[in-house]
Amino acid sequence: MEPGDLHPWNASLAEAAEIQIRLSRLVKLQDEFEEVHTVCGIGLSFKTESNQVTAAAALLSFPELKLIQSQVKSQPLVFPYTSGYLAFSAGPTILELFKEFPKPDLVIFPGRGVIHPRGLGLASHLGVWLDLPTLACSKRPIFRDYPVPAQRRGSFLPLLGKESKLGAVLRTQSKTKSIFVSVGHKLSLSSAIDIVLRCCTKHRLPEPLRVAGILARRSDTYSDL
Template sequence: MKPHSLHPWNVTPTEAREIQERFRNHVLQKNVARLRHIRHVAGVDVSIKNNRVIAAIVVLDFSSLEIIASSIHRQPVRFPYVPGLLTFRECPALLPAYEKIRVEPDLVLVDGQGIAHPRRFGLAAHLGVLLGKPTIGCAKSRLIGVYEEPHEEAGCYTDLFDGEELIGAVLRTRTNVKPLFISVGHKIELPTALDLVLNCCRGYRLPEPTRLAHQSAGGLLPSPRARYET
């Protein structure tokens, strides 16, 4: 599966911000027909160790949340750490990992921001545009925005605002555990994104797709049924 090629990755931080501004309007905050018939959902996560990027993609059956495919790609870090520009460190490794996957996902959950980003074009939004897929940002921490703490019960959420603009939601996925910061990535609406994230939760803070991708990126994914491609 070949992602779209929209721009070069060997750029400066200034050029990277210009790319985000240029393509932010490509994000579609509307549900697409594919979301009515989800068969496969993917989780995406990245770890960086010893100046190397380890990008992991895990594809699950949407109804059972069992792993049916996974892929890992490793390469040297080629972009400096700059808040708001993590996509340019991570996406060049994620795209080759995605090309190895032989099971096409209908939905992608990303450990990162969607439009809850200073230029409304975080990793989940950027990756969604490149893949042409519905994506959801499922970040473990806030990048921007203000919110009220949601109630402690799982399933409770509050809105995340940047000024008067709604940019996401703060969702409690497990009772008495820190919430996640959910935002639209591409081709989806926020209420649908919240419902789908909760549907993918199985008693952990992280939804299964990103939880398993996190394990995979850390070399800790114990699943004999998964197909590994490195």
């Protein structure tokens, strides 16, 4: 697929913040997809000593979760790795992956979606850029204090934004730690939770995201995001 072109990536911090605020107005929090047959996971690692980012994409069939295609690419950072601006650090490399990749029906990113200081985490930013349904999953808490769901698989409690439920603390396997799901673009929270659970047949993380993370971390000189 051929991604669009919404803005330059080599921006100042102030310019990047303005871009995030502007693009956040384009994010859609309702379902805008038909059937999902393929899900792409994105994995990221940063090599700090050489100022490089490695991005991996893993395309899996859905709901079978069989690997169809994968791709890994490393590039120099055009924007320093800065909290709240992950898309500016990793976005150019991820978009290069999609130039050589079939169009997926949905993408799962690491990190955040709309639960973000300016409403545009990685999943939302690249969801708008790619014009695809997206969501984000993380092992790390989005908020310092968060609700704890029941221990059984499928239990969840919502994470509230200023106006609506934008994410959830979700138990993907019984008696394991929860993960944190954030809506990205063109996807409702209920659909995001359903898709994540259907992608977590054996492991805590969704299989497309887990496979992509392994691909991005193959070299032990890289530090996990």
